[in-house]
Amino acid sequence: MTGLRAEFVLTQGDFRLQVDLRTGPGEVIAVLGPNGSGKSTLLDVLAGLRQPESGVVAVDDKTLTDTAAGVRVPPHRRGVGLLAQEALLFPHLTALANVEFGPRVQGKDHTAARRWLDDVGAADLADRRPRALSGGQAQRVALARALAADPVLLLLDEPFAALDVDAAPALRGVVRRVLRDRAAVLVTHDPLDALAIADRIVVLADGKVVEQGPTREVLSRPRTPFTARVAGLDLVAGTACPDGLRTADGALIAGSGGAAISGEPAVAVFRPADVAVYTERIHGSPRNVFEATVTAMEPHGDVVRIRVAGGPPWVSGLAADLTVGAVAELTIEPGSRVYLAVKATEVRVHPAVPDSAG
Numbered sequence: 001m002t003g004l005r006a007e008f009v010l011t012q013g014d015f016r017l018q019v020d021l022r023t024g025p026g027e028v029i030a031v032l033g034p035n036g037s038g039k040s041t042l043l044d045v046l047a048g049l050r051q052p053e054s055g056v057v058a059v060d061d062k063t064l065t066d067t068a069a070g071v072r073v074p075p076h077r078r079g080v081g082l083l084a085q086e087a088l089l090f091p092h093l094t095a096l097a098n099v100e101f102g103p104r105v106q107g108k109d110h111t112a113a114r115r116w117l118d119d120v121g122a123a124d125l126a127d128r129r130p131r132a133l134s135g136g137q138a139q140r141v142a143l144a145r146a147l148a149a150d151p152v153l154l155l156l157d158e159p160f161a162a163l164d165v166d167a168a169p170a171l172r173g174v175v176r177r178v179l180r181d182r183a184a185v186l187v188t189h190d191p192l193d194a195l196a197i198a199d200r201i202v203v204l205a206d207g208k209v210v211e212q213g214p215t216r217e218v219l220s221r222p223r224t225p226f227t228a229r230v231a232g233l234d235l236v237a238g239t240a241c242p243d244g245l246r247t248a249d250g251a252l253i254a255g256s257g258g259a260a261i262s263g264e265p266a267v268a269v270f271r272p273a274d275v276a277v278y279t280e281r282i283h284g285s286p287r288n289v290f291e292a293t294v295t296a297m298e299p300h301g302d303v304v305r306i307r308v309a310g311g312p313p314w315v316s317g318l319a320a321d322l323t324v325g326a327v328a329e330l331t332i333e334p335g336s337r338v339y340l341a342v343k344a345t346e347v348r349v350h351p352a353v354p355d356s357a358g
């Protein structure tokens with residue numbers, strides 16, 4: 001057992017997808033990236049729906065694509081399962097018959113279908129037809145159907161995106177449980193999905209892998225603006241210097257730790273919760289202070305997240321989390337002039353991805 005290996009190049013129009021990813025046996029990998037970065041195209045290649053110009057796709061000891069050796073296993077022979085945004089169940093079959101369908105047509109044992117339904121918490125739905133299922137229930141049945149085919153690799157394409165906020169967490173829990181020790185690739189926009197389910201994260205930008213590593217590590221030390229945004233962190237790009245980071249316009253962001261090398265491209269990363277907000281300039285403080293204008297205020301859990309714009313371009317998009325009480329006391333609203341302050345000890349300076357897309 002070697003896990004998933006996907007190393008290929010595919011060009012469509014003026015878009016070029018270049019991927020090199022490997023996972024350990026039974027690992028779940030989450031793929032994140034901005035719109036148009038190549039996530040769906042990657043799934044299509046893994047599923048065998050598109051053929052790369054060059055490269056290899058293999059799961060464990062099974063080669064699915066090898067352009068040099070002329071190997072292209074067709075989609076229905078790959079043993080690759082798919083759970084899409086919509087459940088896409090056969091409308092005229094019961095939930096149980098939907099789950100039995102795959103093994104039946106393959107001439108395999110279909111008597112385990114009830115157990116799969118039970119595994120995803122849908123045993124009591126066995127006799128229902130899809131139109132009598134909620135979105136979350138239909139996704140459970142679709143998951144049972146995908147698992148019943150015993151795939152070597154399961155692809156999940158935004159499986160929670162079409163569910164309401166109550167159904168998504170329950171299904172997320174089910175997916176985490178059934179994917180234990182099963183190779184899977186999860187495309188998602190939600191870092192919570194990645195944290196809850198994935199062992200590793202790959203971030204695509206413009207057809208290239210810009211970040212890759214263990215989930216918590218990637219999300220806590222983002223190297224690109226996109227990853228920082230999905231991880232809910234503030235990020236300023238520049239060049240590492242002995243005291244922290246120097247922006248392109250010469251501002252110093254004092255920071256500590258984070259292993260960036262002086263003179264190399266770097267990013268300063270901090271948490272919105274560590275940013276204090278003032279309406280008057282503060283003097284004599286050892287903290288980093290950025291002058292900014294409030295552009296948006298939105299509830300974020302039990303705090304209010306404010307977004308700001310600069311001044312300098314690197315200030316734009318920074319966020320600070322305030323309690324409702326603090327917002328009321330400061331009397332700020334969109335358009336207000338504020339000063340953001342963050343202590344150097346709260347700022348980590350990490351090596352950046354050169355030419356990172358955001």
Ligand SMILES: Nc1ncnc2c1ncn2[C@@H]1O[C@H](COP(=O)(O)OP(=O)(O)OP(=O)(O)O)[C@@H](O)[C@H]1O
Pocket residue numbers: 012013015033034035036037038039040041042
């Ligand atoms: N059949 C096609 N022919 C030519 N270009 C295509 C084709 N399909 C997709 N593209 C282009 O390839 C790029 C990657 O598309 P892809 O759908 O893989 O991105 P994505 O990351 O899944 O985006 P989203 O998050 O919006 O779903 C885009 O620039 C898209 O316009």
